[in-house]
Amino acid sequence: MIIHSAPFASLDVFTLYAILRLRSDVFVVEQASPYPELDGRDTEPATVHIWLSDPAGAVTACLRVLTDTDGTARIGRVVTAATHRGQGLAARLLAEAVALIGPRPAVLDAQTTAVRVYERFGFVATGTPYLEDGIEHITMRRT
Template sequence: MGKEQLYAILKLRTEVFVVEQNCPYQEVDGRDLEGDTCHLMGWRDDQLAAYLRLLDPVSQGGDVVIGRVVIAPQARGLGLGHELMGQALEQAEKHWPGVPIYLSAQAHLQGYYGRYGFVAMGEGYLEDNIPHIGMRRG
C-alpha cells in the first residue's frame, strides 16, 4: 500500500468515525500493520469511497475480524456497502478458508449484516456511546 492510499484510508476513517460520529478516540490503533491485515478499498472518481479491513485470525484469537467498515458520505446509497461486504467475504475465504468471521456492528445495522449470514452474539454494549453488538458468521 502506498502512502497516498494510506493517507486516503486514515482521512476517510477519521472523517466518519471521529468527526461525523463525534467520537474522539484513537482511530489509528496500530492494527492496520499487524499480521496479515487485508485492506479493501473502493475508489470512485479518484476518491476513496468505501473501505474495510480484515484482521487475520492468528492476531485475533481464531476469527477473521472485519472492522472499520466505512462508506464516504458522498458515496452512500450507491450500493457500495453491499459490494464491499461481498468482496470482504470472498477475500476472507480466499486467505483463511473455513475460518469464522467476526464483526462488531453498530446495533442498528444488525439486520444489514444478518443478510450476509452474521448472527448476533451475546448482549449489546456501548462503544464510544454508540450501541453495538458482536456478530459472527461461520
Template sequence: MSVLNHAFDELDVHTLYQLLKLRVDVFVVEQTCPYPELDNKDVLSSTRHIYLKEQDSIGAYARCLAPGVSFDQGSAIGRVAVGLDSRGHGYARLIMKEAITTCRQLWPGKPVMVSAQVYLVGFYQSLGFQMLGESYEEDGIPHQDMMLR
C-alpha cells in the first residue's frame, strides 16, 4: 500500500480513470446523488490529488485545493472517498492526515477547510476540525463547513 500525492499533469490516464471512478462510485452511485462531479478544479496547477494505492487499485482519495478556490479563508480538502472494499482499515484517517500535511506545507499559515457531510462531523472533529456556522444542504445532502487552524 502506498500513499501518493500528485498534480493533475502527473497522473497517468489509468490512474486518473481509477480516481474518477472511485469518486463517481461513492458520491454519485452509492449516495444516489447526481451532481457535477467534474468541476474544473481537478486540473488547476495548484490542486493536489492524494490517493492510496493498493496493488493496482485506488482504495482512498482526497483532493487539496488552494486558498480561494473553494474557500476564501483557507485551503480545502474535498472529494474524500474510500472505496467500499477498502473501508474499515483506517484509510480515511490516513488519507486525511496526508491531505492535512499537504495543505499545511503548500499553504502555511492558512486554515484548512472541509465541507463535511453532516454524518461525518465527528470523524472530522477527531482530526481537530471545528464546525463553522450552520449546516446546509448541498446536492440534497446535509453538509457542515469545518475549519482546522
C-alpha cells in the first residue's frame, strides 16, 4: 500500500471521487446511516486528506485531519474498504495523522468498536458514549 496526503485543493478529481465513494459506501450504505456525509469541512484550507492506495491506484483507506477554531486537530472520517479490513491500514493512517499533527492537542469521535485502535496512538476516551446516526460513539482526546 502507498500512503498519500494532500489538502483538498491539491487532490485530483479521480482521487477525490475515490475517497468520497469509499466514505459513502461505508458510512452511508454499509452502516445504513443516511446523513450528509459531505459536511463542507473537506474543503477547508487547513484540512489534510490522508489515504492509502493499492499498486493499481485504488483507494483502500482514508481519513482527514481538520483544524477546529481553537487550533485543536480533529481526526475524522476514518474508513477502510471492507475488502481490506484487518490489515492494519487504519493504524498506518493514524500514525501518519499523528505525525502530521505533532504536539498539538487532537480530538476525534470514535465508533466505540474502534476505541482500542485510537488508544494505541495516545487517545483517551472522555465523557460517555452517545449515539450518532444510530451508531455508538465516544469522544477521544490526545494532549
